[in-house]
Amino acid sequence: MRGNLLYAQSGGVTAVINASACAVIETARRHKVRVLAARNGIIGALREDLIDTSKDSAAAIAALRHTPGGAFGSCRFKLKSIEEDRARYERLIEVFRAHDIRWFLYNGGNDSADTSQKISQVGKALGYDITVVGVPKTVDNDLAVTDCCPGFGSVAKYTAVSVLEASLDVASMAESSTKVFVMEVMGRHAGWIAAAAGLAGRTDDDAPHLILFPEIPFDETSFLARVKATVERVGWCTVVTSEGLRNREGRFLSEVGTRDAFGHAQLGGVAPLLAQLVKDRLGYKYHWAMPDYLQRSARHLSSKTDVDHACAVGKAAVELALAGRNAVMPAIIRQSDAPYRWKIEAVPLEKVANHEKKLPKGFIRRDGYGITAAARRYLEPLVRGEAPPPYGRDGLPKYARLKNVGVKPRLPAYVIADR
Amino acid sequence: MRGNLLYAQSGGVTAVINASACAVIETARRHKVRVLAARNGIIGALREDLIDTSKDSAAAIAALRHTPGGAFGSCRFKLKSIEEDRARYERLIEVFRAHDIRWFLYNGGNDSADTSQKISQVGKALGYDITVVGVPKTVDNDLAVTDCCPGFGSVAKYTAVSVLEASLDVASMAESSTKVFVMEVMGRHAGWIAAAAGLAGRTDDDAPHLILFPEIPFDETSFLARVKATVERVGWCTVVTSEGLRNREGRFLSEVGTRDAFGHAQLGGVAPLLAQLVKDRLGYKYHWAMPDYLQRSARHLSSKTDVDHACAVGKAAVELALAGRNAVMPAIIRQSDAPYRWKIEAVPLEKVANHEKKLPKGFIRRDGYGITAAARRYLEPLVRGEAPPPYGRDGLPKYARLKNVGVKPRLPAYVIADR
Numbered sequence: 073m074r075g076n077l078l079y080a081q082s083g084g085v086t087a088v089i090n091a092s093a094c095a096v097i098e099t100a101r102r103h104k105v106r107v108l109a110a111r112n113g114i115i116g117a118l119r120e121d122l123i124d125t126s127k128d129s130a131a132a133i134a135a136l137r138h139t140p141g142g143a144f145g146s147c148r149f150k151l152k153s154i155e156e157d158r159a160r161y162e163r164l165i166e167v168f169r170a171h172d173i174r175w176f177l178y179n180g181g182n183d184s185a186d187t188s189q190k191i192s193q194v195g196k197a198l199g200y201d202i203t204v205v206g207v208p209k210t211v212d213n214d215l216a217v218t219d220c221c222p223g224f225g226s227v228a229k230y231t232a233v234s235v236l237e238a239s240l241d242v243a244s245m246a247e248s249s250t251k252v253f254v255m256e257v258m259g260r261h262a263g264w265i266a267a268a269a270g271l272a273g274r275t276d277d278d279a280p281h282l283i284l285f286p287e288i289p290f291d292e293t294s295f296l297a298r299v300k301a302t303v304e305r306v307g308w309c310t311v312v313t314s315e316g317l318r319n320r321e322g323r324f325l326s327e328v329g330t331r332d333a334f335g336h337a338q339l340g341g342v343a344p345l346l347a348q349l350v351k352d353r354l355g356y357k358y359h360w361a362m363p364d365y366l367q368r369s370a371r372h373l374s375s376k377t378d379v380d381h382a383c384a385v386g387k388a389a390v391e392l393a394l395a396g397r398n399a400v401m402p403a404i405i406r407q408s409d410a411p412y413r414w415k416i417e418a419v420p421l422e423k424v425a426n427h428e429k430k431l432p433k434g435f436i437r438r439d440g441y442g443i444t445a446a447a448r449r450y451l452e453p454l455v456r457g458e459a460p461p462p463y464g465r466d467g468l469p470k471y472a473r474l475k476n477v478g479v480k481p482r483l484p485a486y487v488i489a490d491r
Numbered sequence: 492m493r494g495n496l497l498y499a500q501s502g503g504v505t506a507v508i509n510a511s512a513c514a515v516i517e518t519a520r521r522h523k524v525r526v527l528a529a530r531n532g533i534i535g536a537l538r539e540d541l542i543d544t545s546k547d548s549a550a551a552i553a554a555l556r557h558t559p560g561g562a563f564g565s566c567r568f569k570l571k572s573i574e575e576d577r578a579r580y581e582r583l584i585e586v587f588r589a590h591d592i593r594w595f596l597y598n599g600g601n602d603s604a605d606t607s608q609k610i611s612q613v614g615k616a617l618g619y620d621i622t623v624v625g626v627p628k629t630v631d632n633d634l635a636v637t638d639c640c641p642g643f644g645s646v647a648k649y650t651a652v653s654v655l656e657a658s659l660d661v662a663s664m665a666e667s668s669t670k671v672f673v674m675e676v677m678g679r680h681a682g683w684i685a686a687a688a689g690l691a692g693r694t695d696d697d698a699p700h701l702i703l704f705p706e707i708p709f710d711e712t713s714f715l716a717r718v719k720a721t722v723e724r725v726g727w728c729t730v731v732t733s734e735g736l737r738n739r740e741g742r743f744l745s746e747v748g749t750r751d752a753f754g755h756a757q758l759g760g761v762a763p764l765l766a767q768l769v770k771d772r773l774g775y776k777y778h779w780a781m782p783d784y785l786q787r788s789a790r791h792l793s794s795k796t797d798v799d800h801a802c803a804v805g806k807a808a809v810e811l812a813l814a815g816r817n818a819v820m821p822a823i824i825r826q827s828d829a830p831y832r833w834k835i836e837a838v839p840l841e842k843v844a845n846h847e848k849k850l851p852k853g854f855i856r857r858d859g860y861g862i863t864a865a866a867r868r869y870l871e872p873l874v875r876g877e878a879p880p881p882y883g884r885d886g887l888p889k890y891a892r893l894k895n896v897g898v899k900p901r902l903p904a905y906v907i908a909d910r
Contacts, residue, residue: 112666141659240560247531361783369656455886467874
C-alpha cells in the first residue's frame with residue numbers, strides 16, 4: 073500500500089507496551105507497509121525525529137515481544153485543545169505530509185486517546201488524509217470502554233506474587249523480629265493495582281491482611297486497631313497501600329504526612345509513613361517496600377494474558393488503520409469470566425478520551441480493607457499464565473536492543489517552545 | 492538409625508533456605524531418620540516447640556524446594572557465650588535428650604555457626620552425644636571459607652534483573668520526565684548485593700551507572716558530578732545504593748540524613764535521601780525504589796545455581812551428621828569460573844563462626860562506583876540458570892503450605908527469660 077505508518081509510545085511505559093509495538097510492526101510488515109516510529113512519543117513527531125523500523129531485523133522486532141520499557145522512547149507531553157495548540161497540530165500534519173504518513177498509531181492512555189482524536193480532526197480540517205488509531209496501554213487500568221488495559225495484568229501479577237513471597241518471609245520472622253510489612257503500589261487515583269494484591273490471599277488470615285485504597289479515606293484509628301488485631305490473631309500483618317492514599321480532607325498522605333507539624337516535606341511515600349505510625353503507636357518492628365518502577369517493568373513476571381492482549385491490540389490497530397477506520401481504538405471485550413473469553417472490538421476514541429474508569433464499588437469489601445469475590449473474578453484471568461523472556465548464559469533476560477536508525481529530516485528544525 | 496535429627500532455621504530467611512530444608516528432610520528420609528524441626532529456630536528448641544516433619548507428605552516436602560520464606564519459622568535470637576548463657580545451653584541439651592535428638596542441623600549465618608559450635612561443646616561437657624552440623628545461608632554472602640552462601644545467588648539475580656528492567660523504563664521516560672532512578676539494596680556492612688547490580692551493565696553507558704558501596708565513604712560532590720555527567724552523556728542515570736552507605740565519619744546516611752539540621756528522624760532509607768539530593772542540587776526529576784523483603788523472597792526469579800547450592804548443602808549436612816562429623820559445615824568450594832565448577836567440602840565451624848567475608852577490594856572499580864572484571868567472573872555463575880516454581884491456574888506460584896504438626900512436649904514449660 074502507498075504511504076507509511078507512524079507509531080508512537082506515550083505516557084508511563086509498561087512491561088508489555090513493546091509487545092504491542094512488536095505486533096504493530098510485524099502486522100504492518102505482512103501488509104508491506106513501512107513503519108516509522110516517533111522517538112520519545114509525540115515529541116519526536118513534532119521534532120521530526122523519526123526512526124525507520126525497517127532497519128531492524130525480524131529477530132530484533134520479535135524480541136520486543138518480551139522486552140519491557142518503551143523501545144522508541146515515550147513522553148509525558150500533553151497537547152491541549154486545537155484552539156490552544158493549533159500550531160503544534162499543524163506541525164504534526166506537516167511532518168506527516170513530509171514523510172507520507174497515512175496512518176498514525178498512538179500507544180497510550182487517556183491523554184493519548186484525546187490527542188489522537190484531535191489529530192484526526194485537524195487532518196480533516198487541513199485536507200490531509202490521515203487515519204488515526206489509538207492503541208490502549210496503561211498499568212493504571214483506568215481506560216474507559218475496554219475491559220482492561222494492556223500493562224495492567226502484568227503489574228497485577230507482579231504485585232500479587234510479590235505480596236505472597238514477601239509475606240512468607242514476614243511470617244518466618246514474626247516471632248522475634250518483623251511483625252508488620254507495608255508495601256506501597258502505584259495507583260494515584262484508582263486502586264486497581266492495590267486490588268490485585270488481594271489475589272495473594274484466600275482467607276482472612278492470608279496476606280495481604282489490609283489493603284488501603286485511594287477510594288477510601290484513611291482512618292488512622294481503625295487502621296491501627298486492625299493492624300493490632302491481625303498481629304494478635306495471626307502473629308504478623310501485611311499491609312498494601314496505594315500511593316494515592318488520602319486523608320478525610322482528600323489530601324494525599326504522601327504530601328501531608330501524618331505527624332509532621334512543622335510542614336517539612338516528607339521524602340518518602342506512604343509506606344514509610346504508615347510503617348512509622350505502626351511503630352510509634354503499636355511498637356511493632358516493621359519493614360516496608362516501595363517497588364516503584366520495578367512493578368511496571370517486571371517483564372520477567374508478565375502474565376501471559378496481558379502479553380496476548382498487548383499483541384492483539386497492536387495487530388488489530390494496524391488492521392483497523394489499513395481498513396481506513398479513523399479515530400477508533402481496539403478495545404478488549406470480556407465475553408466470559410470462566411472460562412475466560414475475550415475479543416477485540418473497535419470503539420470510537422471519543423468514548424475513551426478523557427474518561428477515567430474507577431474501581432467499581434462492588435470490588436471493595438464493605439469494611440474498606442479488602443477485595444470482594446467480584447473483584448477476584450475480574451482480576452484472576454488477567455494475571456493468569458506465564459510468558460517468561462528467554463535468558464542468556466549470563467543469567468539475565470535477553471532483552472531487545474534496537475538500532476533505532478533515524479530518518480533524515482525533510483523540514484526545517486522545530487523547537488517545541490514553551491506555551 | 493537410632494535417634495532423631497533436629498533441623499532449625501535462623502536469621503533473615505532467603506528465597507532458597509527451604510530448598511536446603513527440603514534436601515535435609517529428603518536425605519534423612521532416605522536414611523530412615525526422622526526429622527523434627529524447631530518452630531522459629533532456636534527459640535522453638537528452647538521452648539520444646541518442635542514440629543514432626545514426618546506428618547507432611549513427600550509432595551509437600553518436595554514443594555519446599557521452590558518455596559521462599561522459612562517454612563518452620565526463623566528467629567533473630569543470639570545465644571551468648573557458654574558462661575553467660577549456660578542455663579540456655581543446658582536447656583537445649585535437656586530438650587535433645589527428651590526427644591532423642593542425636594543430630595542437630597542449624598541453618599543460618601555467622602551467629603548460627605557460632606551457636607552450633609557452642610552447642611557441640613556443651614553436649615560434650617554434659618556427656619550427651621550430639622552431632623552438630625551448620626548449614627550455610629545468608630543473602631549477605633558474608634560467611635567465611637565458603638565461596639558463596641545459598642540465598643545470595645537469588646538476591647543477586649533479582650537485583651541485576653530488576654536494575655536492567657527498571658532502567659529500560661527510565662530510558663524511555665528520560666526525554667520529558669524521570670532522569671534519575673535510585674534503587675536501594677540490602678547489605679548493611681558489605682556490598683555484595685550492590686555489586687551484583689553491576690551484572691546488569693556491560694559498558695559505561697549501561698545501567699547501573701553508579702553503584703554506592705558501604706565500603707566506600709559517600710562523597711556528595713563527586714556523586715553529584717557523576718550523576719550530572721551521566722545524564723548529560725546518556726540522557727538519564729541509574730544509581731544503586733547499599734542500605735549501608737556511610738559518610739566520611741563512618742555514620743550510616745540512613746540515620747544521619749544529608750540535610751536535616753533539626754535532628755529529625757528520617758523515615759526512609761538511603762534511596763529517597765539521594766533522590767532528593769539530586770533533585771535539590773541538580774533539578775532532575777527522580778524515581779526511587781526500595782524492594783526490601785521482595786529482593787530476598789523472590790523465589791520466582793531464583794538462580795538455578797543458587798537452588799542447586801542450597802540443596803547440596805542440605806544433603807551434605809545430613810550425610811556429615813550421620814557420619815558423626817561434629818562441629819562442621821558443608822562449604823561450597825569453587826573449582827573453576829569458566830566452566831563454573833564447584834564441590835562441597837566439610838569445614839570446621841570454628842573457621843566460619845564470627846568471621847565476616849568482606850567484598851574484596853579488587854571487586855570494586857578504582858573510582859569506587861562500579862565493579863571490576865574480577866567481580867563479574869565471580870558473580871556471573873551465581874546468577875546463572877532459572878528454576879521457576881510451578882504456577883497454578885490462578886496465575887500465582889504454588890508455594891508449599893506445611894501442616895507443621897507439633898510434637899507433644901515431654902518437659903515442663905520453659906519461658907525464655909530476659910537476661
